[in-house]
Amino acid sequence: VIIYRLHQETDEVNSSVRTSIKGVTYTNNRVWDPAEYAIPIQASLINSFFVMTNIIKTENQREQRCPEYPFAKAICSSDNSCEKGRADIHSHGIQTGKCVSYNGTVKTCEVKAWCPVESMENPPKPAVLSSSEDFTVLIKNNIQFPKFNYTVLNIPPNLNTSCTYNKVTSPLCPIFRLGYILQEAKENFSEMAVKGGIIAIEINWDCNLDSWFYDCSPKYSFRRLDDKKISPGFHFRHARYYKLQQWAEERTLFKVFGIRFDVLVFGRGRKFNVIELIKNIGSMISYFGLVGAAIDIGIRVRNFASCSKSPLYKIYNQKKYETVLDPLQVMYVSYVDDPHVTLIKKPLKTSLQYAQGSIVESHPVKACDADSYSTSESEENHDNEEPGRVQTSKFNVERDYEAYHMVQPFRQDASSPGCQEWCCCGECQPTQKYHEQLCCRRKKGQCITTSIWFQQLVLSSQTLKKALLYKDPFLDLTDSNVNNRLRHLAYKKYVHWRFGSFDLEDRAVVPSCCRWRIRNTYPKAVNHYSGFEME
Incomplete structure (x- = not known):
């Protein structure tokens, strides 16, 4: 936030630029001062100034007839080659229809123009004003950030007027030597002065206007804008007119080459704003x-x-991903000889023991002592004496198959003479309801109710009473309703033991053998149990 200044609001800079050029030189038997080389016509360009460096001068021009300068379409051999009234894009005037001698070897079409016509020769080399690299320019730059009502000038209050800009020693001096500007733009002044060019003077204002971190000073950089390879340079023409005797008009034509400097100002002001930060x-x-x-x-x-x-x-x-199912449309079963919890979807078309389902998840068994089991006043669906709450949760059931082995070895001949077809342990009670036809085992073997762990973790009166008192230390265990509390808690402990989580208790089906063993240990006063509710 601090590095990228995201705690501040911003405003774009508004600016105005004024320039003043200084320097005098003597060349070609003439004194050149700012009035000579700082051509006023270029002042019409916003935030730009022009310094002349080279010149081609055509003197004593009068409006009359004369031979055209010899270029391809102006060269002729007879009058038939010249069309009266024709003006080519490169010509200096209007053809008269005559072919005249330009010099001893070349003939060109005669034109009505300012004569003599301008020569199309290359500019002088070295440049006439190559010494102008020592001229200086003072740049006055006023900026404003309207949103913050803040104005500042690039001229320091204690400016030394004899200074010149240097990015290391005088980075805030607004007086620039022209040669140094081109040097920073990686250009050679003497070479560029021959045909001219365009240089950008960039002034960047990156201002922090917060009083505790105030910083608002210009940073200058320089680069060339015109292409050095494709039509480089910058030039234009202008003329000075004179009135002679008999009111005849005469002029001197100047083809001026020079460097145009474009002052480009940009920047941004920043100031702390709580809304922007949030x-x-x-x-x-x-x-x-x-x-x-x-x-x-x-x-x-x-x-x-x-x-x-x-x-x-x-x-x-x-x-x-979490699979969300209607909790009333599913049941969960767990077998002592199967390391998985199985999800069974309703409706059932056969005994729950034989119903096909999908594995929820393989997991290690969760072990905890009796005091860690929380109790609830809500009734289990296995007895349905009070409707249990319906939960939709992420199923995270963990068991370990090896922990299922009992202390006593299994007996393979455990089935009793009255064993149901769907019962594999011989301890299940007969029932006509498909959803209650569930054994603790998938294959023939010893019933889990004969295990010492079932006795200690599920049926132990001492363990169950400790768990009840853990939640309610003042619970009356001599109450006539205590058997109901112990029975419901035994169901919960079985689910936590065999299913590994209380999350499944509302839809976990306790096997018939376990359910009846718990009921026989903690019976109701009236021997009537509604069993697991399907809806």
Whole structure:
């Protein structure tokens, strides 16, 4: 925020520029001062000034007839080659229709023009005013930031008028030596003075207007604007007119070459603003969302390139996406001989024991002591004495198959004579309801209710009572309703033990053998249980 100044509001600079050129030289038997080489016509260009460096002069021109300068379309051999009234784009006047001698070897079409016509020769080399590189220019630059009502001038209050700009020793001096300007623009003044050119003087105002970090001073830079390879240079023509005797008019034509300096002012003012700070911080925070999108794209591209789903991609998908199902339309079952929790969708067309489902997730069993089990006054769906709450949560069920082994070895002949077809442990009770036809096992073996861990973790009266008192230290355990509390808590503990999470308790189905073992241990006064509610 501080580095990029996002705590400040900004305003663009408004500016005006004035220039004053100084310097005198003597060349070609003539004194050249600013009135001679600083051509006023160029002052019409906004924030620009022009310094003449070279000149081609055609003197004593009068409006009359004379031979055209010999260029391709002006050269002739007879009058038939010249068309009366014709004016070529390169000609100096209007053809009269006559072919006349230009010199002893060349004939050209006669024209009515200012004669003698201008020569098309190259400019003098070296330049007439090559010494103008020692001239100086004072640049006065006033700027304003309207939004902040702030105005400043590039001239320091204690300006030494004898100074000249140097980016190291005098970076704030507004007086510039022309040769130094071209040097900083990486140009040779003597070469450029022959045909002229265009140089930019850039003034950059980057102002911090906060009083505690105030900084507002110009920074100057220089560069060439015209192309050095394609039609380089800068020139124009102007004339000085005279009245002779008999009111005849005569003129001197100047083809002037020189350097045009364009002063380009730009910049920005900044000042602290609370609203701007809040707005930019909010924008920055929104960009953090792009980080997640970039990571997501990177993982997907890598997985696509590998042509097979990597373990990282599978874990990423499991953590990122949550399958939302109607909790009333699903049930969860867990078997002692199966390391997975299985999701079964309704409606059931056969016994729950045989219903096909999908694996939720493989996980290690969560172990905790009795005091860590929270209790609730809400009734379990297994008894339906009070409707339990319905939750939609992200299923994070973890179990470890090896922890399922009991202290006592399983008996393969555990089935009793009255065993149901769907029961594999021999301890289940008969029922006609498909959703209650569930055993603790998938294959024949010993019932989980005979395990010492079932006794200690699920049925132990001491453990259950500790858990009840942990939540309510003043609970009356001699109450006639205590069996209901113990039974409901036993259901919860079984779910937490076998399913690994309380998140599934509302839709987890307790096997028939376990359910009846809990009911027989903590029975109701009236032997009537409604069982697991489907809706």
